[in-house]
Amino acid sequence: MLKNKRILLGVSGGIAAYKSPSICSLLRKKGSEVKVMMTENAKEFITPLSLQTMSNNTVHSKMFNQLLNTDVEHISLAKWADIIVIAPATANIIGKFANGICDNLLTTVFMASRCRVLIVPAMNTEMLNSPANINNMEILKKRGIVILDTEKDLLACNDYGSGKMLSPEKIVDAIDDNLTEKDLAGKKFLITAGPTVEPLDPVRFLTNHSSGKMGYALAANAQKRGAEVTLITGPTNIEPPKVHRLVKINTTQDMFGAVGKYFDDCHVLIKAAAPADYKPKYYSKDKIKKNSSNYLDVIELEKNPDIAKYYGKNKVGQIIVGFAAESTNIYKYAKEKLISKNLDMIVVNNIVKAGAGFGTDTNIASIIDKNGETEDFEIMSKSELANIILNKVKNLFS
Ligand SMILES: Cc1cc2nc3c(=O)[nH]c(=O)nc-3n(C[C@H](O)[C@H](O)[C@H](O)COP(=O)(O)O)c2cc1C
Incomplete structure (x- = not known):
């Protein structure tokens, strides 16, 4: 959602100015255009050249540049920006803003x-x-200016306490949030993500390669777009996004129960998780020893509940989006899944293609709707794909 956005970054003279080039870099990676303006005091902490290089634009700092520039710079910069971000903002600059x-x-x-x-x-x-x-x-907040929190840490001055500037990642996230239209406000999304784990004994379990990244991108973007998101996630190695409600589960049976708890009240269920289809038939509460007669030469399995199928059959107006990870006959298998599970849409990816599927930050997907209409997409980030899926869900509301 930061793609093609025009961001004017103001840098004032605090020690945290060394992080400002990273903010430029992260924003540009997300497709934003960045211009930087800096105070004379900020130049004591960071050079204009660093900011020029990382923003890929000339840095603005002189008030009276008129001989070089016919444009009235302070007006054209103000008009150019979709958002102005002051990072770091010194006590001095905050005081000047508040007092005009x-x-x-x-x-x-x-x-x-x-x-x-x-x-x-x-x-x-x-x-x-x-x-x-x-x-x-307080004065600035009352005027509608957004002031982000600081973090507590050991500060550059060797005091411990609040006042540390947020990380560039968190700042970019807040910019994204502030620029995002809240077009899913009032809608409740139930999103599943990640793998499930099916224990054999206290040490061993069966699982799969799902990283949770696709489901987390959907949850993060739906929440940013104003939806109330309940995210049900299996164990992953990545930080879950900030959502209305986070439910952590382990097994497919747990996920089935958690979906049931919130399903009646949701408008949309997106099944981006990879729940295990089977679980070990027997669980040993003690570790199975290598020399024991019941060692794991053969693991007997039994079927787990089919979450998408069950809720597809029992839906009362909810929109259900499924996912299919296939390696052959991808359209055929995905269409069969769409019909047999009574889904409204299915997102299918060919997991053997480089850049698609498990663990990557990108995906190559096709989306098939209820009428069998299929749209193929080029490689893109999971976050971009999440927004395409959410746009299609939004169209189904109307
Ligand atoms: C080493 C050093 C670090 C400083 N760090 C900060 C800071 O983190 N935050 C702040 O508000 N002021 C800080 N100051 C004070 C500001 O630089 C000073 O108030 C200056 O007038 C701010 O100018 P500006 O707001 O026009 O950029 C620091 C000063 C020095 C010498």
Whole structure:
């Protein structure tokens, strides 16, 4: 959702300015255009050249550049931006913003802007909590300016406390969130993700390669777009996104039960998990020893419940989106699954193609709807694919 967005990054003179080039880099990787303006004091901490290189644009800092530029820069920059982000924001710059001071390019652009402004404070704990700074931040919040939190840590000044600037990743996430239209507001999404694990004994289990990345991308983007997301996830090695409700499960039976708990109340069920179809028939509560007679030469299996099929059969108006990971006859198998499980849409990927399927950050998918209409997509990030799926779900609402 940051693709083609115009982001004006303001850098003021705090020690956290060394992180500003990383913000530029992350934004550009997500397809945004970035311009940077910096205060003269910020140049004590980071060079304009670093920011110019990482933003791929000339850095703006002089108020009176008119002999070089016929454009009235503070006005054109303010009009250009979809969002202005001040990171790091010093106590000084926050004070100037709150009091309408326009004594440099950054403060003047702020005054001239009508777009959303995000302030990312970074300062010593005592400065952050000083009555003047708290008052200045309150004034700005009342005017609709978004002020992000700081983190607690050992600070550059050797004090321990709040005031540390958020990481570039978290800042970029907040920018994304603030620029995202809340077009799924009022809708409840139930999303499953990751593998399930089926234990044999306290040590061993059966599982699969699902990383959870596709389901997490769907959950993160649906939540960002205003939906109320319940994410039911099997064990993964990645951090789950911030969602309305996170339910961690282990087995397919657990996932089946968790879906049942929230299904009646949801508008959409997206089954991006890879629940195990089978589980060991017997569970040993003690570790099975290598020299024992019941060692694992043969593992007897029994079928797990088919979650998509059960809820597909019992749906009362919910939209159900399924996933199919196939290695042969992908369209045929996906269409059979769509029909037999009474799904509204199925996302199929050929897991043997490089860049598709388990563990990767990208996917190559085709989406088949109820009428058998098939759309093939080129390789793209799982986040981009998630938004395409969510757009198609949104179209089904109407
Ligand atoms: C080493 C050093 C680190 C500083 N770090 C911060 C900081 O993290 N946050 C802050 O608000 N001020 C910090 N300051 C103070 C600001 O640089 C100072 O208030 C300056 O006037 C800010 O200018 P500007 O807001 O125009 O960029 C620091 C100063 C020094 C010397």
